[in-house]
Amino acid sequence: MSEEKSLNFIEEIIEADLTNGKYKTILTRFPPEPNGYLHIGHAKSICLNFGLGIKYKGKTNLRFDDTNPVKEETEYVDSIKEDVQWLGFNWEKELYASDYFDQLYLLAVDLIKKGLAYVDDSSPEEIAALKGTPTVPGMASANRSRSIEENLQLFSEMKAGKYKDGEKVLRGKIDMESPNMHMRDPLLYRIKHAHHHRTGDAWCIYPMYDFAHGQSDSIENITHSICTLEFIPHRELYDWLIEKLGTFSSQQYEFARLNMTYTVMSKRKLLQLVTEGHVLGWDDPRMPTISGMRRRGFTAESIRNFCDKIGIARRENMIDFSLLEFCLREDLNKSALRVMGVLDPLILIITNYPDGQTEELISENGPDEDYGTRIVSFSKTLWVEREDFMEEAAKKWFRLAPGATVRLKSAYIVKCDGFTKDCNGVVNEIHCSYLPETKSGNDTSGISVKGTIHWVSVAHAVPAEVRLYERLFKVENPGTEEGDFKKYINENSLKIIPNAWVENSLLSATTTTRYQFLRKGYFCLDKESAPNKLVFNRTVTLKDAYSKEVKKL
RNA sequence: UGGGUUAUAGUGUAAUGGUAGCACUACAGAUUUUGAUUCUGUCCGUCUAGGUUCGAAUCCUAGUAACCCAACCA
Numbered sequence: 255m256s257e258e259k260s261l262n263f264i265e266e267i268i269e270a271d272l273t274n275g276k277y278k279t280i281l282t283r284f285p286p287e288p289n290g291y292l293h294i295g296h297a298k299s300i301c302l303n304f305g306l307g308i309k310y311k312g313k314t315n316l317r318f319d320d321t322n323p324v325k326e327e328t329e330y331v332d333s334i335k336e337d338v339q340w341l342g343f344n345w346e347k348e349l350y351a352s353d354y355f356d357q358l359y360l361l362a363v364d365l366i367k368k369g370l371a372y373v374d375d376s377s378p379e380e381i382a383a384l385k386g387t388p389t390v391p392g393m394a395s396a397n398r399s400r401s402i403e404e405n406l407q408l409f410s411e412m413k414a415g416k417y418k419d420g421e422k423v424l425r426g427k428i429d430m431e432s433p434n435m436h437m438r439d440p441l442l443y444r445i446k447h448a449h450h451h452r453t454g455d456a457w458c459i460y461p462m463y464d465f466a467h468g469q470s471d472s473i474e475n476i477t478h479s480i481c482t483l484e485f486i487p488h489r490e491l492y493d494w495l496i497e498k499l500g501t502f503s504s505q506q507y508e509f510a511r512l513n514m515t516y517t518v519m520s521k522r523k524l525l526q527l528v529t530e531g532h533v534l535g536w537d538d539p540r541m542p543t544i545s546g547m548r549r550r551g552f553t554a555e556s557i558r559n560f561c562d563k564i565g566i567a568r569r570e571n572m573i574d575f576s577l578l579e580f581c582l583r584e585d586l587n588k589s590a591l592r593v594m595g596v597l598d599p600l601i602l603i604i605t606n607y608p609d610g611q612t613e614e615l616i617s618e619n620g621p622d623e624d625y626g627t628r629i630v631s632f633s634k635t636l637w638v639e640r641e642d643f644m645e646e647a648a649k650k651w652f653r654l655a656p657g658a659t660v661r662l663k664s665a666y667i668v669k670c671d672g673f674t675k676d677c678n679g680v681v682n683e684i685h686c687s688y689l690p691e692t693k694s695g696n697d698t699s700g701i702s703v704k705g706t707i708h709w710v711s712v713a714h715a716v717p718a719e720v721r722l723y724e725r726l727f728k729v730e731n732p733g734t735e736e737g738d739f740k741k742y743i744n745e746n747s748l749k750i751i752p753n754a755w756v757e758n759s760l761l762s763a764t765t766t767t768r769y770q771f772l773r774k775g776y777f778c779l780d781k782e783s784a785p786n787k788l789v790f791n792r793t794v795t796l797k798d799a800y801s802k803e804v805k806k807l
Numbered sequence: 808u809g810g811g812u813u814a815u816a817g818u819g820u821a822a823u824g825g826u827a828g829c830a831c832u833a834c835a836g837a838u839u840u841u842g843a844u845u846c847u848g849u850c851c852g853u854c855u856a857g858g859u860u861c862g863a864a865u866c867c868u869a870g871u872a873a874c875c876c877a878a879c880c881a
Contacts, residue, residue, distance in 0.1 A: 382877075385877060420879065434811080434876075444879035445879080464881095483813090486876085487812095563831080565819065567819090569814065570814095571819065577819075583844095587844060665840095702840095770841085770843085773842085799843085
């Protein structure tokens with residue numbers, strides 16, 4: 255019954271660490287910088303880090319890497335916390351790199367005392383020039399040989415605010431000729447007279463990533479510090495600092511970040527989409543952000559399943575968007591309430607049905623009996639989907655056309671007798687006759703039809719705005735395509751239908767419930783919806799074998 | 808013309824010297840009061856060239872390709 259699922263390489267490392275007694279328990283962390291909203295790529299990291307904590311009965315911290323005050327804001331902190339919780343994870347501790355500014359400063363002083371760090375007065379340009387290139391070794395700055403006493407003095411003056419931004423930096427004294435650029439006397443501290451979202455104006459020097467991340471891991475006793483591939487070159491420095499400082503030896507492990515077709519994943523690009531108005535905000539339902547996907551109608555379960563299915567490895571990858579859609583539909587199919595709504599309405603009149611009569615029909619709410627049933631009102635005049643009618647039936651057409659029979663879902667089989675057109679030649683009414691003995695639930699006719707279509711009674715329908723979404727980009731990989739990635743934005747990614755009709759049970763729709771509009775897809779109530787104006791987002795369409803059929807014909 | 812990392816069906820991921828498997832996609836069929844779901848089946852793969860071995864995706868040698876590294880960003 256229980257298929258043994260093979261371990262990913264990080265799980266193998268952890269199991270080895272646990273069995274050989276290196277650790278009794280593990281502690282991981284999810285370390286976002288609060289400078290933007292979380293996206294599906296972060297979800298992969300969240301599921302990994304928190305998932306490991308759960309699987310191995312360890313713990314996971316949420317730590318904000320807030321060492322660059324000019325980019326970080328409390329708004330982002332709040333959204334990140336909301337997103338992690340919504341995904342279904344609970345952190346052991348909520349921590350901030352800025353909590354450690356005092357300790358970090360002391361560690362830097364310790365490094366100076368050990369003769370392993372120095373204050374450099376060089377300008378950014380000078381430092382870059384002396385750093386060399388990957389193929390040309392770097393050269394020492396004149397300040398490299400400063401005495402420990404002088405370095406201590408200068409560093410404390412940096413902290414005291416004696417110098418302006420950029421005047422001085424603290425650098426590790428490692429190896430200017432290292433083939434690893436990050437070991438060529440990396441910057442550890444820089445001067446920034448900037449207001450920090452948590453520490454306010456208490457500091458004017460801030461640690462760099464390399465002197466904050468590993469040290470924060472070490473301070474917290476993180477056992478497995480998991481990050482993405484681009485940090486591989488930092489690992490040598492990560493290890494060097496921990497060794498020289500003699501602190502808890504956290505270990506860094508790297509995995510490949512998530513890439514997906516038809517979207518972009520970098521914070522820089524996502525920010526551009528927002529600020530330049532290509533989307534309506536970070537939580538625009540077309541965005542790959544957690545907040546956007548949530549608003550679109552994704553469930554946390556579907557995102558977790560997705561992250562589980564894509565796996566963890568060290569090779570570059572490009573995941574098909576269709577896998578995400580599969581995970582989404584898989585979950586929604588189980589949980590969504592079935593309802594009827596007509597997106598592109600066309601009148602259907604049942605000519606032999608009594609005027610003014612209403613029948614309360616029973617329809618299933620979900621895929622199995624547990625979901626129960628509800629009442630839908632049926633009458634002589636209905637809205638049906640315009641695309642469910644053809645003036646002349648095509649090959650393999652199972653829906654309405656003159657002379658054709660279809661079942662109205664949960665109601666009767668009707669035969670199409672004719673139609674009328676308006677003065678512009680557009681079909682405006684379909685005329686049908688119904689077969690009373692075909693009533694859903696006690697059909698005694700023995701007639702079977704190929705097609706079943708959805709409908710709403712005109713007299714009972716409720717108006718709604720419906721927003722349909724398509725992929726945000728027209729090409730698989732806008733990031734690597736030639737020129738500006740924004741050239742490839744799909745201008746049809748949002749289609750607003752202002753005048754859809756939905757069944758009246760949706761008057762009590764909630765934002766937490768997912769719905770399947772029969773045959774039209776999965777929908778959710780948008781946050782902009784109001785009691786007098788329902789607004790639905792289409793989360794994803796249903797799979798559509800018919801449209802494929804049409805393409806083949 | 809430095810260093811690092813990675814190469815398994817279209818995509819992703821397993822196989823830890825012993826039958827190349829799983830999922831998505833695509834395709835075909837069955838069921839269906841959603842052209843959905845469900846069910847069944849099909850197609851397609853070890854970067855290349857040598858070598859070691861009874862046996863290689865796995866080990867060795869030499870290539871090739873892709874990605875990352877020269878921010879007072881993380």
